[in-house]
Amino acid sequence: MIATSRGFAKRWARLAESDQYSLSSGSRVAVIGGGPAGSMFSYFLLNFAEITNLDLQVDIYEPRFFTHCGPAGCNHCGGIVSESLLQRLATEGIELPSHVVQRGMESYTLHMDVGTVRLNAPGLEKRIAAVYRGNGPRESEPLHQISFDGYLNELAVEKGARIVRRMATAMERTGDCIEISCADGHHRAYDLAVVATGINSHFVESVCGSTARIRQPKKTTTFISEFRLGRSMIEETLGNSMHVFLLDIPRLEFAALIPKGDYATLCMLGDDIDDELIQSFFRSAEFKQCFPDAIVPPHACHCLPRINVQTARYPFDDRIVMIGDSGTTRLFKDGLGAAYRTAKAAARTAVFHGVSSRDFENHFWPLCRTIDADNRIGKFVFSVSGLIQKARFSRRAVLRMTASEQAGDSPRKRMSEILWDIFSGSAPYREILGRAFHPAYVGGLIWNLAASNWPSARRRDSETAGQGV
Amino acid sequence: MADLGRLYKDGEIIVREGDSGDCMYVVQKGRVDVVTQSGNREIVLRSLARNDFFGEMALFERDLRTSTARAVGEARILTVDRRTFLRGISEDPSLALRMVRIMSHRIKDLTARLTAYENTPQTGST
């Protein structure tokens, strides 16, 4: 009897809690940060609210004007919208208009010291988009709206969100609300606060500990720079291909050169990127050969943004949720895709379940955990690719296997598919690893290891190293 | 300023009735007619424009394509792979919400057309 009444009391308390922590018409939502995560959260929240006849007020705090050129308008990133994100957005009815897309990519070009090979998308379809997060590099011509982030802002505003052009400086729990304050004295109370400030802001530090039991995500420094080459030179030298480099340079994890309109964006990821590492990459023959006369031009602008390398613990509390880079993202790849996934999961939870810590734990945290677990596998995948980077004989095998797959017309191109998914970030690392254990792949790799390192093949290779395959 | 997807010329077939497929398509630019053959007559089932999708049945079943899609003028088309789509809805079923809504409109439209057809006096019947 007592047990039954206790169970009933528990359920009753849970019911009361779920009512206290659910959004209703007139509820106010603050989104701190109008980058991709913040805008997509607002868009989907208002979309779900429309379906369920909820009338919500959404304020996006974003001080940045994405119409500005250079760092003032930019959210510092390579600007690759992955194949999987493009396809998911297209399914949602969100199309990237041509004025936002700087270039449609139809291939990857892999540069190694043992040679170069191109991986083509099926049917040479432009499946990947290169965009600017702001309105182009520092010295670029100010154009009409071309920013990816600006476009997503517009979508959220069309759905009914309001942009507050202010930087939020503090967040405090007051009674049953979360109060957001700004340096100019502006403050307002909300039923839900969504932290989407990315990883390059101090705002997360102010939230962690004092207002909520949240521990910040871990981060590391990266490098981005923009080179002005002119549209026709880009067409001629880089084409519609993303150029990736697998070089034996200590501490370098990954580097990519992404052609856009008049510019090409270089991204370097690795272990504590510093000037020494940047210079040794700039000196590499493989990078130089991407430019006319093998001379690296001076860069128009550059930055050293940070990247999230470990999920925040736990990126939610009552009436608070952290999305995009400030919460969880994919390791080194498809950060925009992770921003979309976490933003949508948080919006779904808020509308269909509630905004208590328990709601986020049950309906939002599982996705973060999935991404986190996959990142651990990703670390392993990157350490294997690091070993390949270090050993010339394995680079030869990768080159040979990829080149022969690309030249042939077999429907299964196992090495190419693995490389494509690693570069594009389109598939979970778990899936990539699974494919790397397939006997046909392992057999092919062993065969290519032998064939490419046979003395006669090595001699031939050294004569043709550096040439396009 | 650049476009995505693959460019099809006027009249070019994007998918052919009877072919097998493992993807759907989304129109990025231009127009596409979805047609089927009835005897030796071609029937236009639907005319599609920007943001419309077609070939979605291949995402759910391994049947052959039930109609042909053809570019009307130049058209840019983006592919949505079955694998990406299924991975997406297994994580987030609401990904299919828009598709379900549009597919239910299409069923409504086809039902109305069928009813209109049934109510038309058939020539040659006694």
Ligand SMILES: Cc1cc2nc3c(=O)[nH]c(=O)nc-3n(C[C@H](O)[C@H](O)[C@H](O)COP(=O)(O)OP(=O)(O)OC[C@H]3O[C@@H](n4cnc5c(N)ncnc54)[C@H](O)[C@@H]3O)c2cc1C
């Ligand atoms: C070198 C590098 C290259 C990358 N390349 C790619 C790539 O090619 N493709 C890809 O998918 N991902 C890439 N990423 C990852 C990608 O940039 C992020 O995952 C993505 O930007 C996350 O979006 P977000 O909205 O969470 O954060 P952000 O894009 O950082 O947006 C945060 C927003 O919050 C605003 N903000 C910050 N503080 C406050 C405040 N106190 N008040 C109000 N507003 C505030 C900022 O102005 C900003 O607009 C790259 C990252 C790095 C570092």
